[in-house]
Structures are given as C-alpha cells and as structure tokens.
Amino acid sequence: MKDSIVTSIKQFLSLAHHSFCLQRLTENFVSKCHERILEDLVWRCGTAFTRKECDYFLEHLRRGNTQASYWLEAVDKNLWTTSYFGGCRYDIYTTKLTESFKAIIGDVLDLPITGLVLGTRTKVADYLYKRQQDVSDISNGLTKHYARLLETSQLEPNIYNVTHFSLHESRVYIQDQEFSVNLDGRTCSCRQYQLMGMPCVHAIAAIQARHYNIYDYCAYWYTVETYRQTYSKTLSAIQSCIDWPCEPNDSPILPPTWQKRVGRPKRKSIESQSLVRGGTVRCGKCKEPGHNRRNCGVKSA
Numbered sequence: 001m002k003d004s005i006v007t008s009i010k011q012f013l014s015l016a017h018h019s020f021c022l023q024r025l026t027e028n029f030v031s032k033c034h035e036r037i038l039e040d041l042v043w044r045c046g047t048a049f050t051r052k053e054c055d056y057f058l059e060h061l062r063r064g065n066t067q068a069s070y071w072l073e074a075v076d077k078n079l080w081t082t083s084y085f086g087g088c089r090y091d092i093y094t095t096k097l098t099e100s101f102k103a104i105i106g107d108v109l110d111l112p113i114t115g116l117v118l119g120t121r122t123k124v125a126d127y128l129y130k131r132q133q134d135v136s137d138i139s140n141g142l143t144k145h146y147a148r149l150l151e152t153s154q155l156e157p158n159i160y161n162v163t164h165f166s167l168h169e170s171r172v173y174i175q176d177q178e179f180s181v182n183l184d185g186r187t188c189s190c191r192q193y194q195l196m197g198m199p200c201v202h203a204i205a206a207i208q209a210r211h212y213n214i215y216d217y218c219a220y221w222y223t224v225e226t227y228r229q230t231y232s233k234t235l236s237a238i239q240s241c242i243d244w245p246c247e248p249n250d251s252p253i254l255p256p257t258w259q260k261r262v263g264r265p266k267r268k269s270i271e272s273q274s275l276v277r278g279g280t281v282r283c284g285k286c287k288e289p290g291h292n293r294r295n296c297g298v299k300s301a
Contacts, residue, residue: 017087020080021095022046033068049191054083131231146222162209170206181206
C-alpha cells in the first residue's frame with residue numbers, strides 16, 4: 001500500500017472517507033500467501049457489516065496462515081473493511097474505472113491518435129445517450145437495478161414479527177434473532193442499512209408493517225433523479241477533421257518514429273487470475289488444495 005496516497009487523502013480531502021479496492025487488496029494477499037483457498041475469507045472480512053463478524057473471519061485467516069494474516073492486519077481496517085469504515089460504502093468495493101472505460105470505447109484503442117480521439121468522443125456520446133434513454137420512461141423512484149434488488153430483499157410476512165416502540169423505532173424478530181430498526185435515523189442493528197444506504201430486510205419489514213412508502217427510506221443516490229442528473233450532460237456533434245480550418249503556412253504534423261516490436265502485439269489486457277473469485281487451486285502431485293505442482297513440498301518417489 002502506498003503511504004503517500006493515504007497521507008494525501010488526509011491532507012487534501014480531510015472530510016472524505018477513503019478505502020482501498022478490496023479486489024486489488026485480495027489479489028495482493030493471495031500473491032503473498034500463495035493460498036487462494038483463503039481468498040474468500042479475505043472477501044468476507046472486507047464485506048462483513050458488523051465488526052464481530054469481521055473479526056470472526058479474520059481469526060479463521062490466522063488459523064489458516066499466520067504469516068499472511070500478519071500482512072493483512074498491518075493494513076488499517078478502516079481502509080479495507082466495511083465494518084470499520086468511517087462512512088457509507090453504497091455497495092462499492094472495487095475501483096475498476098479503467099476497465100469500465102475501456103469496455104465503453106472498445107476497439108477504438110487500436111486506431112491512430114486522430115481516430116482514437118474522435119472515436120472515443122463518439123463512443124462516450126453514445127454511452128451518455130443510452131443512459132439517458134434507460135430512465136426516460138421512469139418518472140420517479142429507484143433505478144431499475146435497485147428497484148429489482150429491493151423487491152428481491154423483501155421477506156414473506158409470515159416469517160417475521162414487528163413490535164413498534166415509537167413513531168420511528170421498531171424491533172424485528174426473525175426466528176431466534178432480534179434486530180433494532182430506527183427509520184428516522186435509517187439504521188439497523190445489523191448495520192447494513194446505515195453502511196449501504198439501502199434498507200436491509202429488517203428495515204423493509206418495519207417499513208411494510210407501518211405501511212410506509214419504502215422508496216422514501218432509500219438513499220438519494222439510488223434514485224432515478226440522481227441517475228438522470230449524472231448523465232444529463234451531452235456532447236455536441238462537430239465537423240469532420242477534413243473540414244477543420246487550416247492556415248496556408250501550417251506545416252503538417254508527422255507521426256512519431258516508431259519501431260515495430262518482435263512478436264504479436266497485445267490487443268487485450270490479461271486479467272490477473274487471482275482476481276477471479278470462486279475456484280480453488282489443487283496440486284496435481286499431492287492432490288491437496290491451496291498450491292500447485294511447482295511449489296509443492298511433497299518429494300516425488
């Protein structure tokens with residue numbers, strides 16, 4: 001981790017909450033411990049809503065690889081775990097801005113500089129137009145993605161009980177668990193509501209029991225109005241470079257000297273395998289998980 005980044009954030013953005021990319025941190029962890037079997041535990045630590053749950057998964061990491069856990073614990077928990085984070089995460093754990101932008105402009109990257117600039121401009125203009133069309137038929141409420149997410153998070157009325165203590169405070173009972181919900185403060189004892197800005201299943205149960213409009217208790221950033229304002233700007237059409245004005249004494253701009261490299265040029269960036277969550281590496285020699293044949297400690301017969 002670059003200490004200069006953390007120092008600069010504190011100096012120039014003192015009121016902002018800063019967090020590392022959890023996916024990149026997981027990648028660095030795997031490269032240190034060489035055990036992808038522990039990758040899921042790192043992700044669970046980072047996404048846990050309560051500190052008790054985070055510390056529980058961290059303890060499992062210590063048992064799995066003590067040395068690797070020391071490296072992870074050296075990183076400030078406020079900078080990578082959701083439960084210790086000072087602000088709201090809004091369901092954002094990664095910073096893949098470069099990959100997202102490359103996905104928008106596509107094959108324009110292979111064009112010469114003039115085509116690259118004009119092609120990028122065209123792609124971005126089309127991207128903004130499509131985003132404006134996405135919410136053109138929606139007057140208010142949440143965006144389509146978060147509206148579906150909210151709908152799938154609702155519980156069946158027969159599996160929970162709600163007790164009201166005041167106009168805004170409720171107690172939600174689900175099986176043998178109890179959760180305190182404050183609709184005015186938009187908090188829940190599970191801490192998901194205040195960290196994500198979207199009502200958790202317990203808050204949804206309390207809202208439905210009071211027959212309130214659930215959309216009124218979602219963060220402003222998830223609304224159609226915010227989405228529409230984000231993509232409200234447009235790029236105007238310009239003339240082709242052939243029609244650009246040119247002075248008689250202007251000398252032509254020649255391309256820089258370029259030497260062809262040996263081998264086939266790369267056209268697509270290769271994503272690190274440690275970023276792919278899910279699978280487990282298994283050794284072909286001893287059949288044990290967590291390493292491969294190259295770094296296996298079992299000697300061949």
